[in-house]
Amino acid sequence: MTVGDYLFADGRWICMAGRFGVAVIGAGDMGAQHSRGWSTFKDARLVAVADPILERAKNLKRLYGFEVCVRDYREAIDRDSVDVVSVCTPAYYHPEITIYAAERGKHILCEKPIALNLRDADEMIKACRENGVHLEIGFQRRYMEGYIKIKSLLEDGALGRPNVYFRSIAGDIRRKRAMHDMRRGNGGPIIDTCCHFFDIWRVLSSSEPTQVYARGFTFAEGRPELSQIEEIAPDTASINVEYESGDLGVILVSWGLPPGIRLPGSEYVLGPNGAAAILNDRLIVKLEGEEMVFPINPADAKIRQIHHFARVVLGEAEPKSTGEDGKVALKVSLAALESMRRKMPVNVSSLA
Numbered sequence: 001m002t003v004g005d006y007l008f009a010d011g012r013w014i015c016m017a018g019r020f021g022v023a024v025i026g027a028g029d030m031g032a033q034h035s036r037g038w039s040t041f042k043d044a045r046l047v048a049v050a051d052p053i054l055e056r057a058k059n060l061k062r063l064y065g066f067e068v069c070v071r072d073y074r075e076a077i078d079r080d081s082v083d084v085v086s087v088c089t090p091a092y093y094h095p096e097i098t099i100y101a102a103e104r105g106k107h108i109l110c111e112k113p114i115a116l117n118l119r120d121a122d123e124m125i126k127a128c129r130e131n132g133v134h135l136e137i138g139f140q141r142r143y144m145e146g147y148i149k150i151k152s153l154l155e156d157g158a159l160g161r162p163n164v165y166f167r168s169i170a171g172d173i174r175r176k177r178a179m180h181d182m183r184r185g186n187g188g189p190i191i192d193t194c195c196h197f198f199d200i201w202r203v204l205s206s207s208e209p210t211q212v213y214a215r216g217f218t219f220a221e222g223r224p225e226l227s228q229i230e231e232i233a234p235d236t237a238s239i240n241v242e243y244e245s246g247d248l249g250v251i252l253v254s255w256g257l258p259p260g261i262r263l264p265g266s267e268y269v270l271g272p273n274g275a276a277a278i279l280n281d282r283l284i285v286k287l288e289g290e291e292m293v294f295p296i297n298p299a300d301a302k303i304r305q306i307h308h309f310a311r312v313v314l315g316e317a318e319p320k321s322t323g324e325d326g327k328v329a330l331k332v333s334l335a336a337l338e339s340m341r342r343k344m345p346v347n348v349s350s351l352a
Helices: 029-039 053-065 073-077 092-102 120-132 145-154 188-191 192-206 297-314 323-342
Strands: 006-009 012-014 020-025 044-050 068-072 084-087 107-110 135-137 166-170 209-216 238-245 247-256 263-271 276-277 282-287 290-295
Touching: 012 290, 020 029, 020 073, 029 044, 029 053, 029 084, 029 297, 044 053, 044 263, 053 068, 068 073, 073 323, 084 092, 084 297, 092 107, 092 120, 092 282, 107 297, 120 323, 135 297, 135 323, 145 192, 145 263, 145 276, 145 282, 145 290, 166 192, 188 192, 188 238, 188 323, 192 209, 192 238, 192 247, 192 323, 209 323, 238 323
Parallel strands: 020 044, 020 084, 044 068, 084 107, 107 135, 166 247
Antiparallel strands: 006 012, 166 263, 209 238, 238 247, 263 276, 276 282, 282 290
C-alpha cells in the first residue's frame, strides 16, 4: 500500500483504502467517536458525514478525512459508495434515519437507545429484516473488558448465584438539553443511559428481564435551562429489575442535581461467594481470603464494537447487539417509567 492510500489528519495517518464506505449521521460527541472508530478499521472508507450544523460536519471531515460533509442525512446515505451508516443523532430521529438507510440497502450501527417507543423499534427491526441489512445497537458495554471478565467469573461460579448488579449515577442537568426531552430527544436517563445496564445485566445473568419496580422524580422540573422542552423526562429514580435467573439489577440514577454537582458513580456485582467492582481502569474481584485486580481500558469499547460490526458487514462475524436486543432494553426502560407512574411493579411481558 502506498502513501497515497493514507491521509494525515489529527496527528496520525488514516487509511483511505477500503472495502466498504461509511456515512456518519450526526457530528456531535458520539459522531466523533464513531468517526474515530471507523478511521481505525483498514477496510472502511469514510465517505460522508452529515449534520444540520454544517460546521460540526466540516470539523469531522477535517479530522478524519471524510470525502464530503453535508447538512441532510439523505444526501449522505444516498451515495452509491456508502454501504454502512452510523446513526449518532438524538434517539427521536433514530427510526426515520434507520428506516431510510435500510430501504436503500445500507447496514446500520445505531446508537442507543434504539428508539423512544416500541412501535418505532419494531418498524426499524422490520425494515432491516425486509431489506436484508444488519442493525446493531450501540451497547458498547458488551465489548468492555471488565464485563467480559465478570461474565467469565460468573460462568465459572466464582461469585456464586444468585447475583445482584448495582449501579449508581448522580449528576446535574445534561449539557445536551435534548437528553431530557421525553418526546423529541433522548427520553431522559431512564431511557437514554439506564438501557446500557438493563442490556448488560441481561448478558451477565444469561436470562430475560421479568419484572420492574421503580420510584422516581423530576428534580429539574421548572429549571430555566429546560424551559424550552415541552415534556421533561423523569430524571431521578431507583429501579429494581428482576431476571428469570433470579438475579436482581438495581440502579440509582439522577440527572437532576443543581448545576456543578456530580458525584462519583459506583458499580458492583455481588454474589454469595464474593464481589466485583468496576472502576475506571481496573476490575477488583474479592473472594474470601483473596483479592484480584485486572487492568481494563473502557475507552476502547466503542472502537471494539465498530470493528466487530465491520466484520459482521464483511461476513466474518456474527451480530452481537441486535435491534431485538435494543428493543428488550427499551421495554425495561418503559416498564420502569410505567412502574413509577402506577407506583407498583410492572411485568416486562405486559408491554407489547
